[in-house]
Amino acid sequence: MTSPQYLPRFFIRQRITVMVNRYEIHAANPDGSEGQLLAFAEQKRMKLREQVDFFTDQSRNHRLFGFQARQRLDVHAEHDVTDENGTPLGYFRKDFAKSLLNSTWHLSGPGFDAVGQERNKVIAILRRIWSAIPYLGDIWVPFVFHFDFVDNETGQPVLSSERRRAIRDKYTVTVHDQRIDFRVAASMAVALDALQSR
Numbered sequence: 178m179t180s181p182q183y184l185p186r187f188f189i190r191q192r193i194t195v196m197v198n199r200y201e202i203h204a205a206n207p208d209g210s211e212g213q214l215l216a217f218a219e220q221k222r223m224k225l226r227e228q229v230d231f232f233t234d235q236s237r238n239h240r241l242f243g244f245q246a247r248q249r250l251d252v253h254a255e256h257d258v259t260d261e262n263g264t265p266l267g268y269f270r271k272d273f274a275k276s277l278l279n280s281t282w283h284l285s286g287p288g289f290d291a292v293g294q295e296r297n298k299v300i301a302i303l304r305r306i307w308s309a310i311p312y313l314g315d316i317w318v319p320f321v322f323h324f325d326f327v328d329n330e331t332g333q334p335v336l337s338s339e340r341r342r343a344i345r346d347k348y349t350v351t352v353h354d355q356r357i358d359f360r361v362a363a364s365m366a367v368a369l370d371a372l373q374s375r
Contacts, residue, residue, distance in 0.1 A: 182359045183355045186205040186350065186352065188349055189346075189350060189363075190347050191370060196221065197220065198370075202216040217231065227372065228243065229244055242259060242260050242363075243258070243259060243364070254270065255268050256372075258286075258361050266361050267286030268286075272292075291329060295324060296324065323338065323339045328354065335353055335354035336353065336354065336362055336365065350362060350366045
């Protein structure tokens with residue numbers, strides 16, 4: 178089964194402001210360069226219930242899709258991904274216990290159920306040590322980390338998010354499994370950045 182909104186690869190660029198994290202999602206051109214803007218997302222900080230909406234552009238006049246936590250300020254919170262009309266597309270959640278050593282997320286949608294972890298376990302531990310050091314935990318983290326998601330039944334790769342070296346976070350997202358809707362993949366990829374410290 179192939180999702181009608183399947184997209185094999187795209188890029189995410191983050192723009193940080195004082196109160197809002199902004200994300201631009203771009204298509205991948207055949208030559209590997211960044212193509213057209215597919216969606217623009219905003220994450221408002223200090224909200225009791227986490228929510229990120231994706232729009233056609235920075236005008237924010239037309240909402241395309243988004244995700245929202247079911248619970249308020251809960252490390253186990255499940256996040257529902259919905260389309261522009263609020264119809265469910267999938268969901269994800271962080272596995273808090275396993276994430277103490279290696280960030281672990283569960284991702285589900287029509288026809289698939291997957292789990293994702295940081296690719297490099299050593300980097301995962303070093304990031305935690307860095308975050309625990311006073312005055313260092315709140316500044317830029319010098320580690321490049323990647324996430325790989327695999328199907329729970331087959332063990333086959335379904336989605337990868339690779340951070341590129343840059344002051345501002347940049348990610349290359351590869352969707353290996355054609356069952357995954359672009360909107361679910363984009364939501365999960367943005368959440369890996371926006372919610373990673375939760």
